[in-house]
Amino acid sequence: MGNMILADKNSKRVATRAAYGNALANLGEKYSFFVLDADLSGSTQTAIFGEKYPERFINCGIAEQNMISIAAGIAAAGTPAFASSFAMFACGRAFEQIRNSVAYPELNVKICASHAGVTVGEDGATHQFCEDIALMRSVPQMTVINPADATEAYAAVEAILNHDGPVYMRLGRFAVPVIFDKENYSFELGKGIVLADGSDVAIFATGIMNAAALEARDLLTAEGIDAAVINIHTIKPIDKEIIVKYAEKTGRIVTAEEHTVIGGLGSAVAEVTSELCPTRMARVGIEDCFGTSGKAAELLDYFNLNAAGIAAKVKALFR
Amino acid sequence: MEREKLLCLDEAAAGIRCLSLDAVYNAESGHPGGSLSIAEILAYLYFEKMNIDPKNPQKPDRDRMVLSKGHACPALYSVLAMRGFFPETEIPTFRHLGSRLQGHPVMYKIPGVDMSTGSLGQGISAACGMAIKAKRCKEDYKVFAIIGDGESQEGQVWEAAMFAAHYKLDNLIVFLDYNHLQIDGDVRSVMNPTPLDEKFAAFSWYVQVIDGHSIKEIDYAVNNAYKSDKPSVIICNTVKGKGVSFMENNHTWHGKAPKKDDYEKAAAELKAAYEKAREARING
Numbered sequence: 335m336g337n338m339i340l341a342d343k344n345s346k347r348v349a350t351r352a353a354y355g356n357a358l359a360n361l362g363e364k365y366s367f368f369v370l371d372a373d374l375s376g377s378t379q380t381a382i383f384g385e386k387y388p389e390r391f392i393n394c395g396i397a398e399q400n401m402i403s404i405a406a407g408i409a410a411a412g413t414p415a416f417a418s419s420f421a422m423f424a425c426g427r428a429f430e431q432i433r434n435s436v437a438y439p440e441l442n443v444k445i446c447a448s449h450a451g452v453t454v455g456e457d458g459a460t461h462q463f464c465e466d467i468a469l470m471r472s473v474p475q476m477t478v479i480n481p482a483d484a485t486e487a488y489a490a491v492e493a494i495l496n497h498d499g500p501v502y503m504r505l506g507r508f509a510v511p512v513i514f515d516k517e518n519y520s521f522e523l524g525k526g527i528v529l530a531d532g533s534d535v536a537i538f539a540t541g542i543m544n545a546a547a548l549e550a551r552d553l554l555t556a557e558g559i560d561a562a563v564i565n566i567h568t569i570k571p572i573d574k575e576i577i578v579k580y581a582e583k584t585g586r587i588v589t590a591e592e593h594t595v596i597g598g599l600g601s602a603v604a605e606v607t608s609e610l611c612p613t614r615m616a617r618v619g620i621e622d623c624f625g626t627s628g629k630a631a632e633l634l635d636y637f638n639l640n641a642a643g644i645a646a647k648v649k650a651l652f653r
Numbered sequence: 654m655e656r657e658k659l660l661c662l663d664e665a666a667a668g669i670r671c672l673s674l675d676a677v678y679n680a681e682s683g684h685p686g687g688s689l690s691i692a693e694i695l696a697y698l699y700f701e702k703m704n705i706d707p708k709n710p711q712k713p714d715r716d717r718m719v720l721s722k723g724h725a726c727p728a729l730y731s732v733l734a735m736r737g738f739f740p741e742t743e744i745p746t747f748r749h750l751g752s753r754l755q756g757h758p759v760m761y762k763i764p765g766v767d768m769s770t771g772s773l774g775q776g777i778s779a780a781c782g783m784a785i786k787a788k789r790c791k792e793d794y795k796v797f798a799i800i801g802d803g804e805s806q807e808g809q810v811w812e813a814a815m816f817a818a819h820y821k822l823d824n825l826i827v828f829l830d831y832n833h834l835q836i837d838g839d840v841r842s843v844m845n846p847t848p849l850d851e852k853f854a855a856f857s858w859y860v861q862v863i864d865g866h867s868i869k870e871i872d873y874a875v876n877n878a879y880k881s882d883k884p885s886v887i888i889c890n891t892v893k894g895k896g897v898s899f900m901e902n903n904h905t906w907h908g909k910a911p912k913k914d915d916y917e918k919a920a921a922e923l924k925a926a927y928e929k930a931r932e933a934r935i936n937g
Binding site for chain 2: 368389390392394395397399400403404405406407408409410411412413415430431434435438439440
């Protein structure tokens, strides 16, 4: 097996939603499943599947609550169903349908929501959902996935299809660096991935913040701080073992997520460490506020969701 | 439908009412009014129309029934027990800690329950999901759903109505239990959903309006619905609390259990009705 991580992480940028659409279309032959969308199939990329397998694609129109319950009905009748829209609507608007009609009966519905976080960009706060992980994590039976890049997103689609039960997977609009080598990557549900080892601090990152965390590591190395970077693609069930291991090893933790600091990765990691190995930590994320219009890259900088933002939080732990 | 069969189903409906009342009384909570109003619909579906097998509740080609107004599950549990999906002796455990007969229906845990429901508006959508799955996978099971008149105030009901018509779900038959009452009072005074027939017709559904306590009319309407190329709604004029004189048309019995005195009075009325139906069946 070669190196899982690509040497040149800035050579290619792909949105995780694109990997999702391609994965669905490629898996359509091997597996029997339905794909549902709510008038955003071009944006969520489910249209790629829809063109290839029209008899298994269902456009529900702009009616997300109905879409989630339709998916539940299809799953109850024996076939897994993917349901996609923007995160705000797929899991925000339809939260109760997910909770009562999908998670409670433990149905095989995979809610794959794109345009999560502030990197939706110009649409502004109404569409920038930064609370999805917190909501989905609180629902019993729900598995919550947030892939780091296109390679991971692609692999995760098959993994969640093989997982029996409800899943929420977060996808993004913005083209982000591809950090994993497709040839050598394998997705293991519930297992964190050490992207870089280190002994002074552990940066736990999820989703698109992994690329920023790796950049932050370079900044910190230059200042004599040896940072480990761990990718937490499965936020629930969370990999307690790797969190405890690195908490004990480094004694300092920083979490990084394109999500509110309330209830997301930062909270999940803090829940583990506070009970098993209390550790000094800081959280990088949206600081309990709404988003705003702007270009995706500008917004990441505006909210300090970048290498400098992570490095600053790390350095504060050494003061 | 032959007279003999009609009388059998009337007896079954009367039995459902007796068991439903017992369930709610033993639980000291639950929803008697809307359970008593759907007894004939359930008796017809489970004892006459649906392709089901109590010994194999998950058989893939079975007809499905989604009780979208999940709070009426005392009636659903009663018919399932009478039909042999689980022992009738379990009925008194309804809503008790440790019982699988939860306050609202749970699929997989309770044999014969095809969908977990309870939060209004969602069951009809799930029924649409089951129906479109059958059509797209070329399976020929039918999907039935029972929704409430109060439930039709939920916006999701109309999202589902649009969906079913758009995808021509002619294998979907929805009973609308038009018992005229919801928790806070008359549906027309709380938030008027009428005219329900015209609304469904405007959504391109096949609409029939019947007496929901007449097995004969239910049978006639369902057979018509089988011939339609549209999704069907059968608006069933019913009486909330049907069969118990002091519960009939009284919204205060939507979601409360009778105390001992009231229970005894109600049980006596329902038992008498059951005996009468039984004798009618025996005497032909």
